[in-house]
Amino acid sequence: MALIDAQIERYSRQIIVPHLGGRGQERILGAKIVIAGEARDIEAPLAYLVGAGVGTIGVRVFGDQNKINQMIAEMRELNSDVSVRIADKSLANIDLALVFIGSEATLKDAEEIVSGARASVVARLEAPGRIAVVPDANSPRVLDTSMLAKFGTRADAADFIAMLATAEAFKLVAGYAENPSRVIIEFDGYVTKSRALA
Numbered sequence: 001m002a003l004i005d006a007q008i009e010r011y012s013r014q015i016i017v018p019h020l021g022g023r024g025q026e027r028i029l030g031a032k033i034v035i036a037g038e039a040r041d042i043e044a045p046l047a048y049l050v051g052a053g054v055g056t057i058g059v060r061v062f063g064d065q066n067k068i069n070q071m072i073a074e075m076r077e078l079n080s081d082v083s084v085r086i087a088d089k090s091l092a093n094i095d096l097a098l099v100f101i102g103s104e105a106t107l108k109d110a111e112e113i114v115s116g117a118r119a120s121v122v123a124r125l126e127a128p129g130r131i132a133v134v135p136d137a138n139s140p141r142v143l144d145t146s147m148l149a150k151f152g153t154r155a156d157a158a159d160f161i162a163m164l165a166t167a168e169a170f171k172l173v174a175g176y177a178e179n180p181s182r183v184i185i186e187f188d189g190y191v192t193k194s195r196a197l198a
Contacts, residue, residue: 014052038103038106044163044166045162095117111148120134157189
């Protein structure tokens with residue numbers, strides 16, 4: 001899908017980023033993702049992804065349905081290039097699953113959500129925070145061992161961890177890295193460490 005003049009103007013700040021350019025923006029506009037978590041955890045990341053022009057966003061949110069509907073309506077007004085809707089149970093043909101585990105309730109659906117996606121970014125919003133970046137379809141096996149344990153205590157920096165995860169998701173969708181690798185990013189509130197996933 002070639003960018004039209006209005007899109008070039010709207011996304012010019014992203015297009016000028018080295019290694020992103022117009023092709024990266026075209027990938028972003030053509031992407032289909034699912035974002036899941038509690039409403040408080042996905043609100044800012046959703047606005048970021050809508051503003052960036054991610055083409056189709058399915059939302060799976062735990063919480064007040066009226067707030068969720070209002071959030072989706074606001075996102076539709078933010079960027080007309082983007083389709084935002086409640087994600088149905090059919091999660092096939094998803095380019096990326098972005099999952100925020102902020103409670104025991106959100107933990108239960110994480111494995112199901114990532115199983116239908118070509119890539120995934122899963123953030124545990126606890127202390128210490130962890131983000132699994134899996135640029136291929138093997139997410140469930142990777143997540144079983146390191147990311148699906150019982151949820152601990154919610155981190156004071158949960159919002160920051162969520163935005164770090166969103167930036168990683170954006171890079172995968174945009175094709176920012178040539179050969180992205182599987183990593184776990186750990187954040188203790190002061191220091192970020194990365195380690196490779198097997």
